[in-house]
Amino acid sequence: xxxxxxxxxxxxxxxxxxxxxxxxxxDLGILRDVREDAGRVTVTITPTYSGCPxxxxxxxDLELAYSxxxxxxxxxxxxxxxxxxxxxxxxxxxxxxxxxxxxxxxGRAAVPAGPIRVALAVRCPRCxxxxxxxxxxxxxxxxxxxxxxxxxxxxxxxFKVH
Amino acid sequence: MxxxxxxxxxxxxALELAAELSGAEGHAAxxxxxxxxxxxxxxxxxxxQQLAGWIARAPELEEDVALANIALDLLGHARSLxxxxxxxxxxxxxxxxxxxxxxxxxxxxxxxxxxGDFAHTIARQLVASVYMFELYSALxxxxxxxxxxxxxxxxxxxxxxxxxxVQWTLRLGDGTEESQRRMTVALRDVWPYVGELFVDDxxxxxxxxAAVRPSQLRSGFDDVIAAVLREATMTVPDVAAAMGAGRSGxxxxxxxxxxxxxxxxxxQHPGATW
Numbered sequence: 001x002x003x004x005x006x007x008x009x010x011x012x013x014x015x016x017x018x019x020x021x022x023x024x025x026x027d028l029g030i031l032r033d034v035r036e037d038a039g040r041v042t043v044t045i046t047p048t049y050s051g052c053p054x055x056x057x058x059x060x061d062l063e064l065a066y067s068x069x070x071x072x073x074x075x076x077x078x079x080x081x082x083x084x085x086x087x088x089x090x091x092x093x094x095x096x097x098x099x100x101x102x103x104x105x106x107g108r109a110a111v112p113a114g115p116i117r118v119a120l121a122v123r124c125p126r127c128x129x130x131x132x133x134x135x136x137x138x139x140x141x142x143x144x145x146x147x148x149x150x151x152x153x154x155x156x157x158x159f160k161v162h
Numbered sequence: 163m164x165x166x167x168x169x170x171x172x173x174x175x176a177l178e179l180a181a182e183l184s185g186a187e188g189h190a191a192x193x194x195x196x197x198x199x200x201x202x203x204x205x206x207x208x209x210x211q212q213l214a215g216w217i218a219r220a221p222e223l224e225e226d227v228a229l230a231n232i233a234l235d236l237l238g239h240a241r242s243l244x245x246x247x248x249x250x251x252x253x254x255x256x257x258x259x260x261x262x263x264x265x266x267x268x269x270x271x272x273x274x275x276x277x278g279d280f281a282h283t284i285a286r287q288l289v290a291s292v293y294m295f296e297l298y299s300a301l302x303x304x305x306x307x308x309x310x311x312x313x314x315x316x317x318x319x320x321x322x323x324x325x326x327x328v329q330w331t332l333r334l335g336d337g338t339e340e341s342q343r344r345m346t347v348a349l350r351d352v353w354p355y356v357g358e359l360f361v362d363d364x365x366x367x368x369x370x371x372a373a374v375r376p377s378q379l380r381s382g383f384d385d386v387i388a389a390v391l392r393e394a395t396m397t398v399p400d401v402a403a404a405m406g407a408g409r410s411g412x413x414x415x416x417x418x419x420x421x422x423x424x425x426x427x428x429x430q431h432p433g434a435t436w
């Protein structure tokens with residue numbers, strides 16, 4: 001027996017991120033809350049970065065998913081606070097990212113801020129080497145940085161700690 | 163759509179005002195909060211539009227991507243701030259971005275300075291991102307929950323922008339004779355527009371704990387800039403301040419051209435989607 005609330009969450013959690021399609025919005029940690037009341041659902045999501053252009057698509061995908069699941073009405077609410085962090089990404093999400101060829105975030109974002117950035121080595125998702133180098137902190141989307149592997153010489157995306 | 167439509171394959175819908183406003187969390191802005199949010203939002207919007215001018219023109223591919231990413235973050239900040247400002251009088255973020263004239267903009271002159279060469283863009287980025295980092299760090303403690311949420315989100319992103327500008331300032335300043343010469347010229351050219359960012363006025367007085375007093379950010383800004391320039395083997399320019407009047411609607415000549423380009427499509431096809 002699946003409760004109504006659990007079912008409503010399951011529908012939202014089945015929606016994938018349009019830019020990193022191996023991840024669901026639950027894996028990514030941007031699905032914040034789902035409330036169900038007599039067939040009417042309110043889903044709360046938060047953007048990864050302020051300018052994330054995927055939010056409109058995710059909203060539409062949520063509406064489609066609930067419609068397909070037989071719900072009468074869904075309201076999608078976007079909130080900014082608390083600000084999203086990669087610490088909310090699930091272990092399953094990190095595993096999927098690496099299998100997809102994107103190095104997942106290393107370590108945690110929630111550490112005391114200081115003047116010196118200490119970054120953990122980023123493992124190449126192709127050959128597993130830790131001999132990698134940041135080419136640019138800005139990658140194909142806001143949430144990724146561009147790296148190259150000094151072992152297999154392939155470039156790869158790294159989902160940066162944020 | 164009629165066959166003699168001059169504008170071709172564009173569908174025109176009524177602006178979905180309600181949908182645009184739904185992201186504004188909770189309460190509506192007061193007149194003063196709206197004006198304050200417009201200042202910050204216009205700074206971010208104008209700088210975003212300027213940086214977008216580098217797309218496909220940056221010195222290298224990675225830099226093209228970096229400047230586009232920074233522009234996108236700034237556009238996100240502008241959208242949040244303008245959406246909040248619009249809750250005061252029922253205007254959407256698009257109404258505010260596309261249907262205000264030059265004199266209704268509230269951006270400071272720093273952000274209106276032309277892209278120039280790459281050094282000028284980096285000098286403007288250095289000043290802008292160090293200022294914005296100080297601003298959003300403080301504004302995250304605003305007594306207004308919406309401004310606090312926008313700032314807490316933005317400061318994490320502006321941190322990258324600041325790091326980007328600092329790294330380039332070090333490379334150009336402490337690089338070749340030519341790179342230092344051009345970085346020095348660039349910094350001298352943007353420096354007159356620094357002062358306007360830190361001027362207090364009655365609006366800020368009235369807002370109290372909801373806003374950040376610009377003058378309080380100056381010492382933190384000066385400390386960071388001094389440290390960066392020292393490491394870049396450069397010095398803080400000694401030039402007179404310009405009389406920027408952006409907060410009251412008086413703008414640098416570049417803004418009119420920038421808005422003309424940014425607004426023309428939306429004004430020719432109000433409510434267009436594609």
